[in-house]
Amino acid sequence: xxxxxELSREASRCVKCGTCLADCPIYAETLSEVITARGKMSLxxxxxxxxxxxxxxxxxxxxxxxxxxACGESCPNNVNVGEILLEVRRELVNYRGLSIxxxxxxxxxxxxxxxxxxxxxxxxLLQGLLLKKIPRESGLHLxxxxxxxxxxxxxxxxxxxxxxxxxxxxxxxxxxxKRVGYFVGCVTNYLFPKIGSATLRILNKQGISxxxxxxxxxxxxxxxxxxxxxxxxxxxxxxxxxFEQINLDTIVATCASCAATLKVFxxxxxxxxxxxxxxxxxxxxxxxxxxxxxxxxxxEIPSEMKENTLKKGTLPKITYHxxxxxxxxxxxxxxxxxxxxxxSNLAFVEMDNARRCCGMGxxxxxxxxxxxxxxxxxxxxxxxxxxxxxxxxxxxxxxLQFMDGIYxxxxxxxxxxxxxxxxMG
Amino acid sequence: MLRKVVNEIASIVGKGxxxxxxxxxxxxxxxxxxxxxxxxxxxxxHSPQQISQIMLLANHYSFPVIPRGAGSGFVGGSLPxxxxxxxxxxxxxxxxxxEPENLTAVVEPGVVTGNFQQEVERxxxxxxxxxxxxxxxxxxxxxxxxxxxxxxxxxxxxxxYVLGLEVVLPTGEIIKTGVQTxxxxxxxxxxxxxxxxxxxxxxxxxxxxxLLPLPExxxxxxxxxxxxxxxxxxxxxxxxxxxxxxxxxxxxxxxxRCVEDYLxxxxxxxxxxxxxxxxxxxxxxxxxxxELIEDICCKNNASEVKIAHNREEEEQLxxxxxxxxxxxxxxxxxxxxxxxxxxxxxxxxxxxxxxEIAQRYQLISVNFGHAGDGNIHTNxxxxxxNPDETTRAHQAVKEIFQAALELGGTISGExxxxxxxxxxxxxEIGKKNIALMKQIKSLFDPHNILNPGKLFIK
Numbered sequence: 001x002x003x004x005x006e007l008s009r010e011a012s013r014c015v016k017c018g019t020c021l022a023d024c025p026i027y028a029e030t031l032s033e034v035i036t037a038r039g040k041m042s043l044x045x046x047x048x049x050x051x052x053x054x055x056x057x058x059x060x061x062x063x064x065x066x067x068x069x070a071c072g073e074s075c076p077n078n079v080n081v082g083e084i085l086l087e088v089r090r091e092l093v094n095y096r097g098l099s100i101x102x103x104x105x106x107x108x109x110x111x112x113x114x115x116x117x118x119x120x121x122x123x124x125l126l127q128g129l130l131l132k133k134i135p136r137e138s139g140l141h142l143x144x145x146x147x148x149x150x151x152x153x154x155x156x157x158x159x160x161x162x163x164x165x166x167x168x169x170x171x172x173x174x175x176x177x178k179r180v181g182y183f184v185g186c187v188t189n190y191l192f193p194k195i196g197s198a199t200l201r202i203l204n205k206q207g208i209s210x211x212x213x214x215x216x217x218x219x220x221x222x223x224x225x226x227x228x229x230x231x232x233x234x235x236x237x238x239x240x241x242x243f244e245q246i247n248l249d250t251i252v253a254t255c256a257s258c259a260a261t262l263k264v265f266x267x268x269x270x271x272x273x274x275x276x277x278x279x280x281x282x283x284x285x286x287x288x289x290x291x292x293x294x295x296x297x298x299x300e301i302p303s304e305m306k307e308n309t310l311k312k313g314t315l316p317k318i319t320y321h322x323x324x325x326x327x328x329x330x331x332x333x334x335x336x337x338x339x340x341x342x343x344s345n346l347a348f349v350e351m352d353n354a355r356r357c358c359g360m361g362x363x364x365x366x367x368x369x370x371x372x373x374x375x376x377x378x379x380x381x382x383x384x385x386x387x388x389x390x391x392x393x394x395x396x397x398x399x400l401q402f403m404d405g406i407y408x409x410x411x412x413x414x415x416x417x418x419x420x421x422x423x424m425g
Numbered sequence: 426m427l428r429k430v431v432n433e434i435a436s437i438v439g440k441g442x443x444x445x446x447x448x449x450x451x452x453x454x455x456x457x458x459x460x461x462x463x464x465x466x467x468x469x470x471h472s473p474q475q476i477s478q479i480m481l482l483a484n485h486y487s488f489p490v491i492p493r494g495a496g497s498g499f500v501g502g503s504l505p506x507x508x509x510x511x512x513x514x515x516x517x518x519x520x521x522x523x524e525p526e527n528l529t530a531v532v533e534p535g536v537v538t539g540n541f542q543q544e545v546e547r548x549x550x551x552x553x554x555x556x557x558x559x560x561x562x563x564x565x566x567x568x569x570x571x572x573x574x575x576x577x578x579x580x581x582x583x584x585x586y587v588l589g590l591e592v593v594l595p596t597g598e599i600i601k602t603g604v605q606t607x608x609x610x611x612x613x614x615x616x617x618x619x620x621x622x623x624x625x626x627x628x629x630x631x632x633x634x635x636l637l638p639l640p641e642x643x644x645x646x647x648x649x650x651x652x653x654x655x656x657x658x659x660x661x662x663x664x665x666x667x668x669x670x671x672x673x674x675x676x677x678x679x680x681x682r683c684v685e686d687y688l689x690x691x692x693x694x695x696x697x698x699x700x701x702x703x704x705x706x707x708x709x710x711x712x713x714x715x716e717l718i719e720d721i722c723c724k725n726n727a728s729e730v731k732i733a734h735n736r737e738e739e740e741q742l743x744x745x746x747x748x749x750x751x752x753x754x755x756x757x758x759x760x761x762x763x764x765x766x767x768x769x770x771x772x773x774x775x776x777x778x779x780x781e782i783a784q785r786y787q788l789i790s791v792n793f794g795h796a797g798d799g800n801i802h803t804n805x806x807x808x809x810x811n812p813d814e815t816t817r818a819h820q821a822v823k824e825i826f827q828a829a830l831e832l833g834g835t836i837s838g839e840x841x842x843x844x845x846x847x848x849x850x851x852x853e854i855g856k857k858n859i860a861l862m863k864q865i866k867s868l869f870d871p872h873n874i875l876n877p878g879k880l881f882i883k
Contacts, residue, residue: 013758016455018497022539022560032469033496033516034444039452042461046451076750112671165537 007087008048014041014079020071025375026064035064037071037081044088054095062092064368066361066375067225068324082328083147083268089227098228106223106231111238113217117162120190124158131155134407153369154407156191156400163193164214171200171210178298181211181243181251181286185258186218187396195396195417199254199291202422213242217255219261225362225418229269236266250295251287254419256326256395257362259290264329290326292335292394292418315347316389318421320356320377321402323395336394336418343425346390351382360401377404383413388416392421426465426512430486434468434510437478442469442516453511455505456496457843459759461566464491464505471518473591473599473630474510480597480628483510483874490595491876492624494534494566496592499762499794500843502570502623505880508638512628516566520544527623528636529588529605534629535567551639553580563630563700566854571621572838575672578797579705580637581774582839586621591631592619595870605633618865623841624876626869643671643705644715645733647742648722649696653677656698659725660796663702664769666721668714672703673797674746677776678755680793687752692745697729701746749793756789757806761818764828766800766838778828779803785823788814795857800838847882 011050020037021027033039043061046052061083069082097105108114131140140155152237161186188195203210220235243251253259263285270281271300289297320340327333333355340348359365359375379402383391391413393399416424435443444450444467454461465488470476481488489509491577496503518535525548532541542552555574556562562572568590573582591601603609603616608621619626650656656675663670676684676699685692692699693811704714712797715732722730733739753760767775776856783790783805794802803825805818826849836853837846850859863881867873 013754015457015759016459016496017457017497017562018558021495021497022537031518032444032513034452036452038455042451042455043448052448052451055448057446061448061452077754078751314694 003087004044004048005142006165007084008045009090010079010084011041011044013077014038014075015077016042019074019076020081020309022033023070023074025066025068025070025359026307026371026377029283029374031302033339034061037075037079040065040085041079041081044084047088053407059092059096061228062088062363064325064357066357066364066372068357068361069328070324070355070357073328074102085226086224089225090229091227092231093106093227093422098226101361102226103225105229106226110218110223110249111231111234112313113215116218120158124162124190125363126236127158131157133157138337152408154404156403158190159193161193163189164212164216166193167196167200167212169212169214171204171212173204173207173209178208178249179211179247180294181213181246181248181287182214183219183239183251183253183258183262184212185253185255185396187400188254191232192399192417195287196254196387198417198423199252199420202419203252204296205331211246211248213246215242217242218395219255221257221259221261221265222362224261224269232265233269236269236281238278243284243287244280248287250289250294250298251284252289252291254291254394254417255397256290256323256330256332257397260286260329261326263288277392290330290332290394292339293330293332295339296335313347317349317386318343318346318392319349319351319383319386319388320418321353321358321391321393321398321399322394324357326394327355332394336392338416339390339422343421345425349386349388351386351388351391352378353378353382358398358401360397362397365397365401372401373405373408376401378408380411384409384411388413390416390421392416392418394418426488426508427486428481430488431466431472434466434479437475437482438468438470442471443467453493453496453513454505456498456501458499458501458504458843460501460504460844462506463765464506465508467511468599469513471516473593473826476593476628476630477597477599479510479512480593480595480874482594484713484872488873489877490568490628490873492565492628494563494569495537495558495561497562498566498843499764499840500569500845501660501840502746502843502876502879503566504844505809506844509874515563516747517565517630517802518563521650523548523550523636528607528638529633530636531605531633532564533630533631534562534563534568538562538564538567546639549639550636552586552634552636553577553585553653554583554608556863557717564632564634568620568629568632569622569624570841571839573776573795573798573800575703575795577698578586578673578795579669579671585715586634586636587616587632588635589614589633590619590629591627592627594627595872599630600627602634607635621841623843623879625866625879626875628875633728640671640705642711643703644711645672645739645742646702646715646718646722647731648700648727649693649729650700650725651696652726653697653776654773655726656700657769657796659700659722659727660769660772661672662721662725663718664797666717668704668717670702670714670718670797671705672701673795674701675699675772675793675796676701676746676749677792679789680749681745681755683752684748684793687755688744688748690744700727701742727813732792746793750841753791753804753806757808759807759809760832761805761807761822763803763805763822763825764794764800764838764840765803765825765834765836766798767829767834768833769796769799771832771834772796772799772801775829775832775834778830778832779825782821782824782828786817786819788821795817795838798838799834823849841847844879847880850880850882 072081220232
């Protein structure tokens with residue numbers, strides 16, 4: 001119980017001023033305080049004092065959050081809401097255990113690359129039976145409705161060839177520049193290999209040797225967000241080992257959520273581990289960089305590509321959405337914009353409330369689908385008014401969310417990864 | 426609360442608009458005082474008719490009803506101190522109309538003040554009251570406590586903008602008060618009774634406000650003073666020069682040191698006061714007034730006057746003022762935040778008195794606030810886990826109130842009374858006034874079911 005007491009002490013730094021109401025994307029939809037940060041901080045205090053227990057209701061309230069941490073960012077007392085919530089979710093799992101579905105997903109599937117690939121390869125072959133291809137879209141929808149999934153929903157198709165299956169583990173150049181590891185991430189690997197291919201082409205052109213360990217697994221964020229630290233730690237250690245075998249200068253990730261997990265959440269997972277493990281994790285995490293940061297810091301991309309400002313008026317317009325994990329967890333928001341502004345074939349336009357969460361929130365999008373889409377709708381309204389041709393972002397979760405919403409609303413805006421925009425420009 | 430009553434409430438608003446589990450009720454047990462009282466149920470009404478039906482039930486079964494906006498008050502006005510039903514008005518949040526030709530607007534109580542301001546500004550209009558909580562506090566809550574803010578030095582407080590109201594009385598009748606016009610003197614001014622009544626006389630369901638044309642431009646300045654007296658002399662000199670700035674905020678030495686220690690933004694820690702000044706209006710007026718103010722600051726020994734030339738520089742100047750809250754909590758985990766108000770000329774005297782009182786009780790005091798109207802936020806920094814310190818702080822607060830009254834002031838400029846200031850009510854307004862107010866209360870609310878336990882101590 002000592003952890004809970006510590007967490008409660010941290011939560012009690014919240015003075016209930018209400019500032020968090022202003023920035024919570026869920027409160028904006030529900031207008032009910034049961035989902036706000038100060039409500040949750042209050043519940044955590046009551047949990048520690050024994051006033052309430054780990055009830056089903058408590059669990060529901062605790063999981064009704066996208067963990068965008070907009071509240072933590074604007075908190076006048078700097079209460080780290082996101083961090084507290086994720087730790088209480090671990091306590092919840094310790095106490096109540098995992099649901100059968102989550103147990104299967106995290107402990108059986110994610111942590112075993114072999115089993116995961118078996119299922120996904122079968123899925124890639126058989127998806128046509130259950131799902132129907134949507135013309136013009138790189139996605140599918142259900143041929144019939146299932147209990148939890150609407151048949152309107154856009155389900156991204158599994159790639160015919162997974163990225164790690166179709167690319168050699170080492171792509172070397174002779175220019176002798178940096179040795180860079182690539183953490184591919186599930187979405188790029190299984191759904192959008194084109195993001196990975198674009199990354200390789202860009203880095204190769206810069207004379208960088210790229211190493212793609214074939215035994216890398218899921219970063220584990222989905223398990224971490226559900227409070228399953230056990231599975232996440234297992235995944236973390238096996239990923240660290242996969243990359244440790246090669247002597248690397250940097251490890252890049254093209255998904256903001258993966259990058260945030262490897263760089264920020266991994267050290268947090270092992271803060272109570274033995275010194276050697278901690279050192280190992282820190283050594284790994286220090287090397288991790290989001291691709292946009294790497295392009296700017298190491299390759300000075302924008303300055304190399306002098307922009308052509310003259311014709312911007314007639315060019316296709318592109319805007320940018322800040323992924324919470326990139327903007328808030330990793331503190332990266334200017335770099336991606338600099339890259340987009342430097343492109344000569346596209347005109348960058350800023351969107352209102354670019355930093356507001358898209359509503360994805362990992363598993364939140366499945367457990368609270370309607371709410372998740374309502375949060376996204378504000379962003380779609382903005383896109384519709386702006387009439388932009390493209391929206392770029394740096395997180396595969398945000399991409400999936402935007403693709404679904406844009407498809408359902410019938411908008412023409414194309415969702416692309418920053419790295420794809422760079423190739424276009 | 427009886428199951429039967431809960432069921433009847435559910436049949437009025439629908440089950441989806443009623444909370445009864447302990448976990449959910451806990452999320453409605455607090456406000457910005459950080460005190461907790463568990464309600465027995467929380468309801469989200471959508472219309473005055475629903476509220477009216479709920480009030481009839483409350484009278485019949487005799488349970489307290491506590492109206493609540495964003496729960497951001499500093500005096501406990503929305504706390505269910507006697508249990509009962511919290512009436513959360515956040516879902517009644519429509520802006521019903523904005524009429525540029527009449528300079529008026531009609532809103533429901535759950536509209537967030539900052540959102541309303543953005544909306545009217547789109548039509549070139551202006552709703553000035555700007556409490557620090559404007560990004561999340563509601564129009565209903567602002568009207569119920571007559572909220573103020575930095576801009577009020579020039580533009581006045583919430584009550585100066587409320588023309589009329591729709592209100593559900595504690596007995597369930599729905600009435601309309603006031604007018605939709607800029608003038609109106611028919612009968613007693615019931616609107617004024619209700620503005621600032623802290624949810625004890627009626628539940629506000631519609632608000633008619635007056636608007637102003639949006640000023641064309643503004644300019645922000647920050648002046649640094651080594652002597653507090655020079656800063657206050659500057660305040661009166663500015664007013665003497667026939668300029669009322671849109672904002673005239675001051676920060677004392679303790680607050681300056683605190684913020685500097687927190688942010689290292691290069692503030693002079695030897696300075697006794699900073700003044701943050703904003704003027705607004707048309708281009709030429711703003712240019713002329715800001716030059717005059719700069720001149721006045723210099724003549725009154727300001728060691729430096731910084732002027733913002735763009736939005737970013739404006740933000741930079743506001744940063745010191747806005748960072749006080751987080752900076753303060755580095756001194757001690759809790760603060761007692763009071764909002765006394767004195768005549769402008771007595772600001773130096775009250776600051777000296779506060780510091781002397783705090784010193785005597787071995788407490789750290791930090792002062793900042795609205796110098797232009799004499800409204801001072803005095804903060805006593807304490808650790809609530811230290812009961813001795815807390816007791817000393819409460820004794821100090823009483824003396825600070827006494828000092829404010831002796832200097833011709835009031836114990837609350839903009840927060841209200843609620844529960845935290847109820848024990849001190851008698852110090853300021855006396856027995857006769859309290860008796861009269863209690864009679865008014867019982868006239869509106871014969872069964873004392875609407876927000877009981879507030880303003881008056883039993």
